Amino acid sequence: MTEGTPTTSERPLRISVIGTNYLGANTAAGMAEFGFDVIGVEIDEHRLKLLNDGKAPLYEPGLDPLLKQHTDSGRLRFTNDYRQVADWADVHFICVGTPQQEGSDAADLAQxxxxxDMLAPLLTRPCLVVGRSTVPVGTSKLVEKRFHSESPAGEGVEIAWQPEFLREAHGVDDTLHPDRLVFGVQSPAAEATLRQVFAAPIDEGTPVVVCNLPTAELVKGGANAFLATKISFINALAEMCDATGADVTQLADALGHDKRIGRGMLNAGPGYGGGCLPKDLRAFMARAGELGVEEVITLLREVDDINQHRRARVVDVTHELLGAEWVGRNVTVLGAAFKAGTDDVRDSPALDVAGRIQLHGATVTVFDPEAMENARRVRPTLRYASSAAEACEGAHLVLHLTEWPEFRELDPAALRGAVAHPVIVDARLSLDAQKWRDAGWTYRAPGRP
Incomplete structure (x- = not known):
C-alpha cells in the first residue's frame, strides 16, 4: 500500500464530490446509492439549496428521486465549505467543468x-484525489505536483484519474450501471480503493480497464472525438444521398449491420451539440497541436467543419422552401435542447439554426418540453410558445430539430389547420414521413428522397 492511499479497515470509505452540476450531481447521488456517506461541495448558493432539498440543478430523468432518497436518509449532503470534507473524506472526486476557453479551442482548467487552490492547503492526512473531469492529457501530473507541494500531507495525497462516460438523459443509469470503468492509477492500492468504490457495478460484470494516468486522460477525449467523427461521417453521406436520391436512414441501417461499424450514433441530422462533444473535440485538437500531432488536427478539423455545415444545410433547405423572401414569414422550431431528454442548450443545433433563420429576417417561434428557460437565456430575441400546437400557429414552415418523443406523436392532420402552409423539415429524420404526407404536408428530410 502506498503512503497516499487511505486505510479504512475500521469503517466504510467516505467520499467527497467537488463540483455538483451535471457530472457531480450524478456522481454524488450514485456514490450514495452504492452505500457510501457522501458530501458534495458546491459554491453556488442557489445550486446548494436545491441539492440539499433533494433537487438537481438541471433536468435529468431519474436524478431528482435519487437525490431526494439519499438527502432524506442523511447519507448524502452538500456544503460550500471545503473544510468539512478535507479531513473527513478518504476519496475526493473532482467533477468540475472544463469548458472551452474564450477565443481558443483549448480547455479552460480554471475550475x-x-x-x-481550495482543497490542497487543507489536506493533512493521506487520501486519494480522483479526477473525473475531462482534461487535456498531462493535466493529472500537473495537479499531482501542486497537491504534493501545497498540501500538508504532501506525497500522502495520491492522484488517480477515472474518466466518466455519462450521456445526458441517461446519466443516472450510466452512473449506476456503466458500460466500462477506466482506472488511471499509479499504485495497486489506488486501484484497490477504486475497486472498493465501484464494487457494485463491478459485481454486475462491468469491465474494468486499469491503465496509467495519460491513458485515462486520453480515453474520454478520444471517445468523444471518435463519436463526433462517426456523426459527421454519416452526415457527409447524407449530402451524397441528397445528390443522388439515396436514403441516408436505410444506408445507416445497412452500414450498422457491419459489426465493425455498429448502428449506434450513426444517425444523420443537424449535427452534434451539447456541453461535451464540441468542446472536447476542440480541446483534443488543441492539445494535439501543442504536442505537434498534425494528423489528428487535420482529421478532426474536417469533422468539426462537417458538423457546422449540417446546420447551414438546414438553413439552406429552409431558404429553398420559403423562397427568396424571409421577412414576414413565420418559422416554427420544434426543439431547443441539443438532444431529447435534457434541458441542456449548450451548442444546440436547434437554437443555432433558429438564430440563423432569425438573422435572415423570419419570425422564429420555439417550443421545447424542458429547455425553454435555458433557451430564453441564450436566445432572448426568439419567440417562445407554451406548446407545440401554439408554436405552429400561422407557421409558413415547421422545423423538427430536437427528437423529443412527443414530437413524433403530433397529429399532422390537426396541426394542418393551424399553420399558414403545411411544410415540415424533419432535420432529425425521426418522424413518420408517410403520415405527414398523407395529411397533406410537404415533408422534407435532408438525406432522404
Whole structure:
C-alpha cells in the first residue's frame, strides 16, 4: 500500500464530490446509492439549496428521486465549505467543468485549478484525489505536483484519474450501471480503493480497464472525438444521398449491420451539440497541436467543419422552401435542447439554426418540453410558445430539430389547420414521413428522397 492511499479497515470509505452540476450531481447521488456517506461541495448558493432539498440543478430523468432518497436518509449532503470534507473524506472526486476557453479551442482548467487552490492547503492526512473531469492529457501530473507541494500531507495525497462516460438523459443509469470503468492509477492500492468504490457495478460484470494516468486522460477525449467523427461521417453521406436520391436512414441501417461499424450514433441530422462533444473535440485538437500531432488536427478539423455545415444545410433547405423572401414569414422550431431528454442548450443545433433563420429576417417561434428557460437565456430575441400546437400557429414552415418523443406523436392532420402552409423539415429524420404526407404536408428530410 502506498503512503497516499487511505486505510479504512475500521469503517466504510467516505467520499467527497467537488463540483455538483451535471457530472457531480450524478456522481454524488450514485456514490450514495452504492452505500457510501457522501458530501458534495458546491459554491453556488442557489445550486446548494436545491441539492440539499433533494433537487438537481438541471433536468435529468431519474436524478431528482435519487437525490431526494439519499438527502432524506442523511447519507448524502452538500456544503460550500471545503473544510468539512478535507479531513473527513478518504476519496475526493473532482467533477468540475472544463469548458472551452474564450477565443481558443483549448480547455479552460480554471475550475480544476480552483479546486486545488481550495482543497490542497487543507489536506493533512493521506487520501486519494480522483479526477473525473475531462482534461487535456498531462493535466493529472500537473495537479499531482501542486497537491504534493501545497498540501500538508504532501506525497500522502495520491492522484488517480477515472474518466466518466455519462450521456445526458441517461446519466443516472450510466452512473449506476456503466458500460466500462477506466482506472488511471499509479499504485495497486489506488486501484484497490477504486475497486472498493465501484464494487457494485463491478459485481454486475462491468469491465474494468486499469491503465496509467495519460491513458485515462486520453480515453474520454478520444471517445468523444471518435463519436463526433462517426456523426459527421454519416452526415457527409447524407449530402451524397441528397445528390443522388439515396436514403441516408436505410444506408445507416445497412452500414450498422457491419459489426465493425455498429448502428449506434450513426444517425444523420443537424449535427452534434451539447456541453461535451464540441468542446472536447476542440480541446483534443488543441492539445494535439501543442504536442505537434498534425494528423489528428487535420482529421478532426474536417469533422468539426462537417458538423457546422449540417446546420447551414438546414438553413439552406429552409431558404429553398420559403423562397427568396424571409421577412414576414413565420418559422416554427420544434426543439431547443441539443438532444431529447435534457434541458441542456449548450451548442444546440436547434437554437443555432433558429438564430440563423432569425438573422435572415423570419419570425422564429420555439417550443421545447424542458429547455425553454435555458433557451430564453441564450436566445432572448426568439419567440417562445407554451406548446407545440401554439408554436405552429400561422407557421409558413415547421422545423423538427430536437427528437423529443412527443414530437413524433403530433397529429399532422390537426396541426394542418393551424399553420399558414403545411411544410415540415424533419432535420432529425425521426418522424413518420408517410403520415405527414398523407395529411397533406410537404415533408422534407435532408438525406432522404
Amino acid at each position: 480544476v485549478n480552483s479546486v486545488v
